[in-house]
Amino acid sequence: MAVDLDLIEQGIKPLPATPAELAAMAELGPADYEIYSEMLSIICQEGKNIMTKMGISAMLHSGDSVAAIYTPQGDLVTAILGTYLHCVTGQIPIKFILKYWKDNPTVGIRPGDVFYCNEAIYGGIHNPDQFAVVPVFLDGELIAWSVVGAHQAETGGSEPGGEITTARSRHDEGMKLTPIKIGERYQLRDDLIKMMENFISRAPRMQVTDVRARVSGADRVRLRLEQLAAKRGARFLSGLFRKMITETAEGARSRIRAWNDGVYRHTVFLDTTGAEAGLIRVPLALVKEGDHLTIDLSGTSPEHEGSFQALAASTRAHCAVNLYSFPFHDFPVSAGMLEPIDFVIPHGTILDPDTEAAISCSPLAASAVFPLLAVTFSKMMFDSDQRSQVCGFASSNSSAPMISAVNQHGVRITDFMGYPLNAWGLSARSDSDGVDVFGFPHCPWGKQPDVEDVESEFPVLHLYQKMLPNTCGFGRWRGGAGAAIGYITHHVPYVIWTSTQKEAKLPTHAGLFGGYAETVVPGIRLTGTDVVARLASGDPDIPADDIELITHNTLGGELHLEHQTRPATVMHKGELLCASTQGGGGYGDVLEREPGQVLTDLRGSVITRWVAEHVYCVAVAEDGLAVDRGQTERLRAAERARRLARGRRWDDFHREWDQLKPPDEVLKYYGTWPDARQNREVIRI
Amino acid sequence: MDVVHLYERSRHLHLLDPASGEYLTDYQAFNEIVEGLEEAARRDFEGEGYQGGQIDYVLELDMKFGGQLNVKRATSPVLRVTSQADVLAIRQAFEEEYAQAYSPLGVNPEAGIEIHNFALRGRVPQPKPELERHELGGPDASAARRGQRRAYWGSETGWLETPVSRQSLLRLGHAVTGPAIVEAEDTTVVIEPGWTLRIGEYLDGVIERQPAHSAAQSADSAAQSADSAAQSAEAAAGTAARLAR
Numbered sequence: 001m002a003v004d005l006d007l008i009e010q011g012i013k014p015l016p017a018t019p020a021e022l023a024a025m026a027e028l029g030p031a032d033y034e035i036y037s038e039m040l041s042i043i044c045q046e047g048k049n050i051m052t053k054m055g056i057s058a059m060l061h062s063g064d065s066v067a068a069i070y071t072p073q074g075d076l077v078t079a080i081l082g083t084y085l086h087c088v089t090g091q092i093p094i095k096f097i098l099k100y101w102k103d104n105p106t107v108g109i110r111p112g113d114v115f116y117c118n119e120a121i122y123g124g125i126h127n128p129d130q131f132a133v134v135p136v137f138l139d140g141e142l143i144a145w146s147v148v149g150a151h152q153a154e155t156g157g158s159e160p161g162g163e164i165t166t167a168r169s170r171h172d173e174g175m176k177l178t179p180i181k182i183g184e185r186y187q188l189r190d191d192l193i194k195m196m197e198n199f200i201s202r203a204p205r206m207q208v209t210d211v212r213a214r215v216s217g218a219d220r221v222r223l224r225l226e227q228l229a230a231k232r233g234a235r236f237l238s239g240l241f242r243k244m245i246t247e248t249a250e251g252a253r254s255r256i257r258a259w260n261d262g263v264y265r266h267t268v269f270l271d272t273t274g275a276e277a278g279l280i281r282v283p284l285a286l287v288k289e290g291d292h293l294t295i296d297l298s299g300t301s302p303e304h305e306g307s308f309q310a311l312a313a314s315t316r317a318h319c320a321v322n323l324y325s326f327p328f329h330d331f332p333v334s335a336g337m338l339e340p341i342d343f344v345i346p347h348g349t350i351l352d353p354d355t356e357a358a359i360s361c362s363p364l365a366a367s368a369v370f371p372l373l374a375v376t377f378s379k380m381m382f383d384s385d386q387r388s389q390v391c392g393f394a395s396s397n398s399s400a401p402m403i404s405a406v407n408q409h410g411v412r413i414t415d416f417m418g419y420p421l422n423a424w425g426l427s428a429r430s431d432s433d434g435v436d437v438f439g440f441p442h443c444p445w446g447k448q449p450d451v452e453d454v455e456s457e458f459p460v461l462h463l464y465q466k467m468l469p470n471t472c473g474f475g476r477w478r479g480g481a482g483a484a485i486g487y488i489t490h491h492v493p494y495v496i497w498t499s500t501q502k503e504a505k506l507p508t509h510a511g512l513f514g515g516y517a518e519t520v521v522p523g524i525r526l527t528g529t530d531v532v533a534r535l536a537s538g539d540p541d542i543p544a545d546d547i548e549l550i551t552h553n554t555l556g557g558e559l560h561l562e563h564q565t566r567p568a569t570v571m572h573k574g575e576l577l578c579a580s581t582q583g584g585g586g587y588g589d590v591l592e593r594e595p596g597q598v599l600t601d602l603r604g605s606v607i608t609r610w611v612a613e614h615v616y617c618v619a620v621a622e623d624g625l626a627v628d629r630g631q632t633e634r635l636r637a638a639e640r641a642r643r644l645a646r647g648r649r650w651d652d653f654h655r656e657w658d659q660l661k662p663p664d665e666v667l668k669y670y671g672t673w674p675d676a677r678q679n680r681e682v683i684r685i
Numbered sequence: 686m687d688v689v690h691l692y693e694r695s696r697h698l699h700l701l702d703p704a705s706g707e708y709l710t711d712y713q714a715f716n717e718i719v720e721g722l723e724e725a726a727r728r729d730f731e732g733e734g735y736q737g738g739q740i741d742y743v744l745e746l747d748m749k750f751g752g753q754l755n756v757k758r759a760t761s762p763v764l765r766v767t768s769q770a771d772v773l774a775i776r777q778a779f780e781e782e783y784a785q786a787y788s789p790l791g792v793n794p795e796a797g798i799e800i801h802n803f804a805l806r807g808r809v810p811q812p813k814p815e816l817e818r819h820e821l822g823g824p825d826a827s828a829a830r831r832g833q834r835r836a837y838w839g840s841e842t843g844w845l846e847t848p849v850s851r852q853s854l855l856r857l858g859h860a861v862t863g864p865a866i867v868e869a870e871d872t873t874v875v876i877e878p879g880w881t882l883r884i885g886e887y888l889d890g891v892i893e894r895q896p897a898h899s900a901a902q903s904a905d906s907a908a909q910s911a912d913s914a915a916q917s918a919e920a921a922a923g924t925a926a927r928l929a930r
Contacts, residue, residue, distance in 0.1 A: 050787050050788065050791075052755070053755040053757075053787065054753065054755070054787050054788075054791045055753070055754075056752040056753055056754070061754050183790075186790075187790075188790060205703065205751060205752050205795070205796045205797075206752060208793060208795065208796065209750060209752060209753065209793050209796050212788075212790055212791045212792075212793055213791060215788075215790050215791075216787050216788035216790045216791040219788055219790060220788065409703075409704070409751075410703075410704035411703055411704060411751065411752065411797075413752070449754075453754060457752065
């Protein structure tokens with residue numbers, strides 16, 4: 001069976017309304033939409049709660065999940081998230097099942113069936129995202145679908161953790177399931193559960209438990225929908241569904257129409273292919289015409305044999321994160337939002353490679369759209385009623401290592417460290433600072449786990465977990481700060497760490513409207529020492545964060561500074577791995593930040609004195625308790641004079657700038673310079 | 686209200702070990718915690734003047750399948766574990782409550798079963814007050830009537846001379862049909878046109894909508910009273926039959 005490209009490309013757009021649906025919609029009584037749209041949200045919330053209470057994996061608990069309801073044809077009606085990516089991941093598996101299995105005599109769709117999938121080609125993000133897909137019937141008629149899913153950090157790939165940094169093709173990435181039926185008559189098939197457990201032998205308990213958790217969540221949504229349909233009828237439900245899709249579509253069009261027509265551009269860079277460091281370009285043009293938007297990623301660097309790539313469905317899903325988080329945050333989450341929006345994602349680039357490509361690390365590549373859409377939408381929304389939505393959002397270095405081990409209770413475990421994944425800084429807005437260690441941009445409702453819970457299940461001891469100075473992007477408004485975390489391998493002889501991260505050499509974000517970018521995050525490891533023994537000896541001279549560790553390592557052993565993108569690495573008992581997070585980008589001119597706010601930043605250890613004086617040009621008294629206003633004015637005047645002296649006419653600047661080029665060694669995967677066309681053969685094995 | 690005290694102690698025990706597949710054998714670890722909690726309960730109840738023997742105990746356990754983050758509180762069928770049968774009984778009770786709360790599809794003992802917290806409820810039951818029950822009378826509530834007055838019943842109905850009754854004179858079986866006012870010591874009960882107040886066995890009352898109410902009927906409260914009197918007689922007969930059983 002060839003890859004069904006048409007299904008993949010069209011699947012997220014809502015199907016046109018049928019006359020029956022429109023008639024049912026017209027029959028809705030006063031307040032029916034308001035009351036029952038909320039009831040559907042509550043039903044989804046119940047399903048998500050069930051899954052969350054039953055599951056194991058860190059991402060499921062943090063909230064990288066979805067519970068959603070779809071029309072019988074597979075269009076999204078509403079979802080509780082979780083991760084906004086999943087606004088667009090349930091549709092295509094449902095439409096696949098309808099297209100290929102409904103009338104297939106060996107499969108079919110019947111009440112009590114449970115389907116399951118994680119194949120990213122068919123609508124997903126990457127194979128750690130697993131979904132339970134359950135049809136809902138009333139009197140033998142298919143009336144809806146429920147999808148409940150979550151990210152689970154183990155896929156049985158060539159490295160632990162589900163995001164295989166060294167993957168060269170899909171064949172290194174482990175279990176990938178096109179939509180299959182794993183349950184009938186409301187019972188799961190033990191042979192298929194066993195099959196999945198066998199695939200995921202690094203974390204078999206997590207696989208089985210979390211399959212059951214997802215299925216139980218979807219089953220609860222099914223039950224509630226059946227009860228609602230029994231009470232109000234299938235026709236009522238279909239009218240309600242159609243209205244929820246229509247409201248969002250009409251609302252989105254109306255808002256888009258109000259913005260200024262134009263083409264809004266931005267470009268960002270990645271610093272690795274996953275396998276090798278190197279410069280990769282991703283430009284974006286946001287084209288607004290009338291009530292329609294086009295997101296155009298033409299000019300993106302070509303695909304390669306590394307792992308930091310994303311299929312187009314995943315790229316679209318990452319765009320959905322921005323769309324639902326900011327410009328359309330107040331609309332019902334339904335398929336209607338994508339009606340007035342189209343995508344141009346050139347095939348053969350890192351954002352839509354060949355289907356044989358490695359894509360388990362797709363968020364690392366596709367999240368390039370986070371700063372891209374943040375900046376382009378900010379440019380468009382500044383002159384509109386949505387100025388409050390102007391925000392740099394976040395980059396996506398994906399701070400979060402993964403651990404794989406036999407834990408202190410003798411159980412095989414593999415999972416993300418949930419805290420760093422949910423402790424990034426959020427960028428500044430047009431009128432306020434960002435948020436320190438706010439969370440995970442894919443999932444605004446995510447939750448950081450408690451240290452005690454982590455240490456109870458994983459063989460680690462935290463040396464430190466705290467905010468780190470100077471991690472935020474500076475500006476008139478500063479971005480949120482990031483955190484430094486140090487994990488000591490504890491209780492067991494060794495563990496294996498992987499870290500699928502980027503932005504160790506340059507940040508993908510670049511700040512907004514003159515604000516600074518946030519930090520890069522280097523990889524730091526300490527080997528050949530026993531930190532726990534040091535602690536036990538009562539030695540008071542222990543580094544309190546990354547900066548102290550690097551500048552004055554009192555723990556002995558060998559300190560490694562490296563790219564944060566690390567394949568599977570063995571760390572022995574007592575050794576230390578650092579897993580620090582990014583800050584958020586700044587907004588506006590640093591010289592316009594109120595000196596009093598700079599002082600507050602300094603006193604709160606968000607910045608150091610050096611930054612206060614040399615970046616913000618604010619003079620602080622010796623005792624650090626007050627601003628020297630006179631000296632600050634002088635410093636700032638001097639900096640403004642230096643800026644004027646550096647100033648050039650545009651043509652002169654452009655002529656010089658055009659001559660500049662990075663060294664060839666970093667351009668291996670960039671494509672041709674400067675327009676990033678394919679210029680090498682890609683051979684996957 | 687019963688006198689209740691709650692005691693908790695956290696302790697991590699593997700009821701069913703995931704690695705070895707074996708059940709808990711260290712019964713003493715389980716029992717000494719419950720004994721300690723019972724001891725604390727006895728001390729507190731005795732301090733309040735009760736005897737140890739008056740206390741009844743319910744033990745709940747915060748449990749989970751291995752690896753889960755969330756604990757589920759389940760009632761333990763036993764206060765002491767003395768054999769594997771007791772351990773299995775705890776397992777079964779937990780799995781049943783878990784299946785009810787979440788789904789039977791989620792029961793997963795292969796993951797191991799853990800106890801994380803013991804919660805003991807000690808209770809000394811107290812005598813409950815008996816509510817006085819009353820003799821059944823007929824539906825005719827005219828003995829409770831205390832005159833009438835003009836009252837405004839909304840723009841559709843307008844002003845009516847409205848019968849006023851006293852709550853303290855109403856008896857089991859009485860029916861008062863709206864529009865009517867019933868005056869109590871501490872409140873005023875307003876019975877709208879198309880509704881009827883029926884008095885129950887504790888001298889409580891239920892106001893019910895009459896079927897096929899219309900504005901015209903509401904003016905004829907006497908006719909309504911006759912209808913509802915018949916209904917009340919039926920209801921009262923039913924009540925009487927129930928009381929007689």
